[in-house]
Amino acid sequence: MPTSAKPAVSAALAEFGGRVRQRRIELDLSQEGLAEGTALHWSYIGRVERGQVNATLHNILRIADVLEIDPGTLLKGLQAPAPEPRPTTAKRRPKAKPTPS
Secondary structure, three states: OOOOOOOOOOHHHHHHHHHHHHHHHHOOOOHHHHHHHHOOOHHHHHHHHOOOOOOOHHHHHHHHHHOOOOHHHHHOOOOOOOOOOOOOOOOOOOOOOOOOO
16 A cells, blocks of 8 residues: 655745755756765655755755755745744642641
8 A cells, every 4th residue: 555645844844855856956966876975865865855854954064065055055045934832731730738637
């Protein structure tokens, strides 16, 4: 039974991944070739390109270096998603002090 594709985590990650893929293709690099140059796994590169993983700064720098592009170019104009609301917690009542017998 085929599994459905995991969606992108956010629009920003999808756009970033698309920029990585576009540049990789411009340089005629395979995902494996990019992975080899960055010391990352090829499956991780695929997840980055599909926007399924939030790459760390160090990994973005490695990817940009192999793609011969300024990291800022890959990130320019991207917007972080709005933070998810924090769950509200009920205020705890102080424990009742035991009454002396």
